[in-house]
Amino acid sequence: MKQARAKPIQLTLDRLSPNGLVDQISAGLTQLISQGMLRSGERLPSVRQFGIDQGVGTSTVVEAYERLVAKGLLAARRGAGFFIAYQSSPTLPVPVFNPPEPVIDSAWLLSEMFADERVPIKAGCGWLPGKWLNDEGLHQAERRIIRAPGAQQVGYGHPYGYVPLRQTISQFLTHWSLDVPVDHILTTHGATQALDLIIRTMVKRGDTVFVDDPGYCNLIAMLRMADVNVIGIPRTPSGIDAETLENLARIHKPILYFTTSVLHNPTGTSYTPACAMRVLQAAERHGFWVVEDDIFRELGQPNDPMLAALDGLQRVIYVGSFSKTVAPSLRLGYIACQRELARQLVHTKMVLTLTNSEITERLVHSVLTEGHHRRHVDNLSASLLNAQARVNARLIEAGLTPFATPRGGMFSWAKFDQSGGTSAKRQNLSARDIADLARQKGIWLAPGDFFHMTPPEQVWFRFNVAYSDVPELVNFFRAL
The missing domain is CATH 3.40.640.10 (Type I PLP-dependent aspartate aminotransferase-like (Major domain))
Structure with a gap:
C-alpha cells in the first residue's frame, strides 16, 4: 500500500545566522514537536522533498534528521522514512540531583573533586582554567x-x-x-x-x-x-x-x-x-x-x-x-x-x-x-610565575608561610601556623578540619596530608596559583 505524502513543513531559515542550517532545522523541528504541531507517529517529508521545500541540500537534511533521531525525537524506519517518535507520557521535569556533602579526604581529591562543581573557588585543584589554555x-x-x-x-x-x-x-x-x-x-x-x-x-x-x-x-x-x-x-x-x-x-x-x-x-x-x-x-x-x-x-x-x-x-x-x-x-x-x-x-x-x-x-x-604552541607556553609560563608571586604574597598576608620562593608552575606549598594570638583563639585545627570549614565558605583546599606518606605534624596546603589569587582566600585564613 502506497503511503500518503507527508504534509509539507515550512521553517524560516536565516543563511546569515551564525547558527548553521543543520542547527536551525533541528531547533525548528524540535519546537514544532514540543508545541504539538507534529504529533507522535506522524511521517516527515522525505529527505529530498524537505530539501526542496526548504531550499537546502539533502546532506543538510540528513544530518538534521539523524541528530533528532539520536535525541529520541524522531524514529527512522528502513524504506519508509522518518517519523515523529512516540511519546509514552508527557515529559516530566527531571529532578535536580543534590549530591551529599563531600567528605574532604583522599578519595574525594582523587575522584569526586573532578565532578564536584558546587564550590566556586578551586584553590586546591590540579588543573588550569580553560581560559589559560591554548x-x-x-x-x-x-x-x-x-x-x-x-x-x-x-x-x-x-x-x-x-x-x-x-x-x-x-x-x-x-x-x-x-x-x-x-x-x-x-x-x-x-x-x-x-x-x-x-x-x-x-x-x-x-x-x-x-x-x-x-x-x-x-x-x-x-x-x-x-x-x-x-x-x-x-x-x-x-x-x-x-x-x-x-x-x-x-x-x-x-x-x-x-x-x-x-x-x-x-x-x-x-x-x-x-x-x-x-x-x-x-x-x-x-x-x-x-x-x-x-x-x-x-x-x-x-x-x-x-x-x-x-x-x-x-x-x-x-x-x-x-x-x-x-x-x-x-x-x-x-x-x-x-x-x-x-x-x-x-x-x-x-x-x-x-x-x-x-x-x-x-x-x-x-x-x-x-x-603557535611555543608562544602560548611562553605566555603561560610568565602568567603562572606572576600569579605565584602574587599568591605567595597573599598567603604571607593571611598568616601562611610558603615553602619556597616562586619558580613558576601551578603550585604553591604553604604552612599555616595556628600558634599566634591569644590562647582563647587557638583552635589547633587539622588541615582537614580547615579544608572542611573552607568548603562551607565556597573554597576548595587540598590538605597537605593527602600528599605525604604519613600525616605531617604541621598544617600544610597545596594552592593552585591560577585559582588562588582571590581576596576570599586571605579573608578565610585571617578569620581562623
Whole structure:
C-alpha cells in the first residue's frame, strides 16, 4: 500500500545566522514537536522533498534528521522514512540531583573533586582554567582533523603511538640535550597511565620503591594498591634530601625512585644541578632506576636540570605529558627509556588498554606543530610565575608561610601556623578540619596530608596559583 505524502513543513531559515542550517532545522523541528504541531507517529517529508521545500541540500537534511533521531525525537524506519517518535507520557521535569556533602579526604581529591562543581573557588585543584589554555590552537587542530580522510580516523593506532607525534617528542627532548630515537618512545593515556605501566612492568609485590615526600597523591595510591614497600624521600627547596636518599638506599635497596625534577607537585620546587648529580650518583651506586616524572618541563626555567639528559637514559626512565599546556581532557603522555624496556612497556600497555586513540594523538601533534604552541607556553609560563608571586604574597598576608620562593608552575606549598594570638583563639585545627570549614565558605583546599606518606605534624596546603589569587582566600585564613 502506497503511503500518503507527508504534509509539507515550512521553517524560516536565516543563511546569515551564525547558527548553521543543520542547527536551525533541528531547533525548528524540535519546537514544532514540543508545541504539538507534529504529533507522535506522524511521517516527515522525505529527505529530498524537505530539501526542496526548504531550499537546502539533502546532506543538510540528513544530518538534521539523524541528530533528532539520536535525541529520541524522531524514529527512522528502513524504506519508509522518518517519523515523529512516540511519546509514552508527557515529559516530566527531571529532578535536580543534590549530591551529599563531600567528605574532604583522599578519595574525594582523587575522584569526586573532578565532578564536584558546587564550590566556586578551586584553590586546591590540579588543573588550569580553560581560559589559560591554548583553546584557539586546539580548535584549529580539531578543524584540521575533521577535514582529514576517513581512513585516518578509524581503526587502532600504532602500539607505540602515532609516529609523527613521537618524532615531535624526540625533537622536543633534543632541546634539552636528550637525544632519543623514536623507537625509545611510547605514548600513554596521560602521565598517570605511564607511571602505572612502569609499576606493573618493573615492580613486584614486596619490592621497595622510593617516592618524593610530599609527592603526587595518585602515585602513592597506585603503589599502595600494588602492595609494595613505599618509602618517602623528603623534598627540600633545592630538590630532595640527597643525604637521606643515600642512607635509605644503602639500607633498603629500592627498585625504583619516582621523583619530579622540575616544578614538583605539590611543593613547586625544582632540582638544582648539584642535587640532580647526587641523585644520579646514588642511583648508580645502589643500582636503582630513577623515574623522572617531568610533566611541567615546558613551564620551568631554561637552566632547570633534566635527569634523563644528564644520564642519557641509562638509569632514568622519563615521563612527560601535554595535559598542562594543551588540554587536560586530551589525556596524552609518553615514556622515553631504553629500547628493550620500551618494548616491555608497550606489551603491558597492549595487554591492559590496547593502543591510544590515534585521533587524540593526531590532534596533539597538530597543536604542537602548527606554529603557535611555543608562544602560548611562553605566555603561560610568565602568567603562572606572576600569579605565584602574587599568591605567595597573599598567603604571607593571611598568616601562611610558603615553602619556597616562586619558580613558576601551578603550585604553591604553604604552612599555616595556628600558634599566634591569644590562647582563647587557638583552635589547633587539622588541615582537614580547615579544608572542611573552607568548603562551607565556597573554597576548595587540598590538605597537605593527602600528599605525604604519613600525616605531617604541621598544617600544610597545596594552592593552585591560577585559582588562588582571590581576596576570599586571605579573608578565610585571617578569620581562623
